[in-house]
Amino acid sequence: MEQVEVLVIGGGPAGMMASLSAVKTGARVTLLEREARLGGQLIKQTHKFFGSYKEYAGVRGIEIVDKLTFLLKEQEEKGKIRILTEAELVLFYQEQTLGYTYKGSLRTLKAQKIIFTTGASERMLPFPGNDLPGVYAAGAIQTLMNVNGVLPGEKYLMVGAGNIGLIVSYQLLQAGASVLGVVEAMPRIGGYLVHASKIRRMGVPIYTSHTILEARGKDKVEEAVITVVDNKYKPITGTEKILKVDAISLAVGLNPLGELLEQRGIKFCFIPELGGFVPWHDENLKTSHPDVYVAGDLAGIEEATTAMLQGELAGLVVAKELRYGNLEEQDKINLITQRLKEFRAGPKSEKTREGQIKLKNG
Amino acid sequence: MDNQNRKISRQLTKSGIPTKTDLKPFLPSSKRKRKGAYALIECFEEIPCDPCFSACPFKSVKEFANLNDIPVIDFKKCTGCGLCVPECPGLAIFLINEDRDDGKATITIPYEFLPLPEKGEQVWALNRVGEIEGEAKVVEVKTYSKKNHTTVVTLLIPREKVLTIRHFRRKDQNER
Structure with a gap:
């Protein structure tokens, strides 16, 4: 069976950033995307993003896709990442063995670390x-x-x-x-x-x-x-x-999409402030399974800027756990955690903050 | 001027339309109004957003202590260049020039609709609820293609309507 180091499920804003940051830290990544092209919900977001100019504020979602796709393709050419589009995850067995459909056939692989960034569905x-x-x-x-x-x-x-x-x-x-x-x-x-x-x-x-x-x-x-x-x-x-x-x-809200995680016995919590049933995770986005991480809307409904920050964080943490990177990585992790905190500091993120507290308390 | 922690009106939270009281802290002094164009940032609630700060080449938008801070302009530093207008993701910045001898004013509006109006065209000026306030002449159309493709359109309007007119609609064929 095919063995991979880091498997990222979902090529939206969280998944693209998770892949990039894991690769940049030195890990080898396989990225599965269900659709024919990368970008997730960004591919239809023609409006300018809010957030900090330090990230992508002022840039339209559709342009962020192009920037991130370019960076991923660069890594693909170097052989650091394998990107499979029209590849849909369908099975999640014991010991990080997963099954996905690709070009009309069912394939299996085994991953050391998995980052789920499967997003959400509309209510x-x-x-x-x-x-x-x-x-x-x-x-x-x-x-x-x-x-x-x-x-x-x-x-x-x-x-x-x-x-x-x-x-x-x-x-x-x-x-x-x-x-x-x-x-x-x-x-x-x-x-x-x-x-x-x-x-x-x-x-x-x-x-x-x-x-x-x-x-x-x-x-x-x-x-x-x-x-x-x-x-x-x-x-x-x-x-x-x-x-x-x-x-x-x-436009009445979103539900995190994590059925496969649930079936696999990963702990979920019901937190209405985060969109309903969400996989429990710690500050570094690790779930109750030590090798499974989550980021983006799956980890709690928010928006693309926080999804990208979470993706970046999960990618870094996972690569670090696989003993890539050096001491600098911890500084980066602290910085992203700080940015997330800053972004969520306003009154519009009150629900998210409440949800995070509930999550902490399990 | 401290715009943080200021209570906003119920009208604004229910409709998106600010009252005079909501607007007041964002306006320059009448003395400054007579000294050329100024940027009016109509951003009343704390949201995580700061591109107006980085957009200003003259550092007239105060640096954000917190990303969720409400923007504050130092009107002494604002030169009225208008570079912040296309940068604001919320399309909430307007450039206003009341410093004219003819009793009129200009307002520069971010405009994301096609087809674009032409310079010299007469359009319907719309107020904050989309009602026609009268005709207005387009005096300038600028697209910042390298940035984010938001076009800014400058209209010539009556001076007393600088806080009323916020959008415009091109006339239909039969209205011209």
Whole structure:
């Protein structure tokens, strides 16, 4: 069976950075990516990133992919990393033996250290009519629109005023669609206010303390019924309003994607602040299995900048455990830990901080 | 000026639209307004973001002690160069010039839509909720392709609307 040193599962922002930092520290890496190209969710993120200018702030997600892909290809040419695209992990056996599909066949390999960066899946919202054609997850619309050049509707209702809901609304407007409104069950906007201001000045109303009641239509979405909700998120009768839309976009949160880890008996904790069931991990992203690490949304829902920092951290730690690098690596680890702490120091990261505390307490 | 820990209005947290009170601490003195263009950073809540600091060649944006700090401009150092406008990931920086003799002002707006307007074109100036405030003339269109492809468009607007107009829409064929 094929033996590898470091196996990284998932070529999104966390996986790309994990691979790069492990390779730079001296380890040999194999990177598996399910899609045909690297980048994960970055490949549809046409907006400029927030964060520090020391990292990638001000750069668009789609441009970060190009930069990271270039760096990975450089390492690939040197023979330091093997990148397999359209390779999907399907099995996780004892003793770090894994099975993945590649070019129509099932292959197995054994890895000394594994970093899982499998990301998250979008949440669905229960309401009558949510099975009608025209109801999409916001990230799916973003993929259709920004990767495939397909606009699945003309008039949208966005459900959720977190960053994804606000950003996808803006990108729908850029693509020439109209957004008739953004509903948010919370009494305040969840995403960054600058994103909200951007769509407001283009005439998109944001309805806080509102939710979707129903999607109606014969064969596809023709209208959406929205309503005011009370402080317990219960709809208030008589406040219903009908919006004539042909598409409904759900931006109501993400769930970490870690079924294979769960099956393998790795410890999970239920921490709503981090997105639900997340693999328990320590400060260095090590799970309850000493050779398995996690980074990015799988380790708790956040965003791409922290995913990249976590990936970098996990790559370094893993390489160091394999006795690569020298004393400098510990300084780098401390620096990244510090950056993560800085990034999460604001009020918008309160949930993440609470989640981290719960994680620490197991 | 201490912008940290300042309470923001309920209106802003519910709608993304700042009140006069939200805006006030971000504005320069009336004396400074008469001394050429200035950058107005409409970034009211603490978010992890600092490119405005590195964008300014004159160090007019105070260095961030914490990445989540709210940006603070030293208007004595701001030359009105406008380099920060395309850099802000939140498209929250506007360059305003009220230092004119004709009672008008210019506002430079980050604009990420195609097709771009042309210099001299008349467009609909929009306020913070997207309503038409009137016509405005495009006086400059600049794309920073080497940076991040955000185009900045400068509009000639009535001076009393420098805090009202925040976006614009190109006219349809039949509106021209």
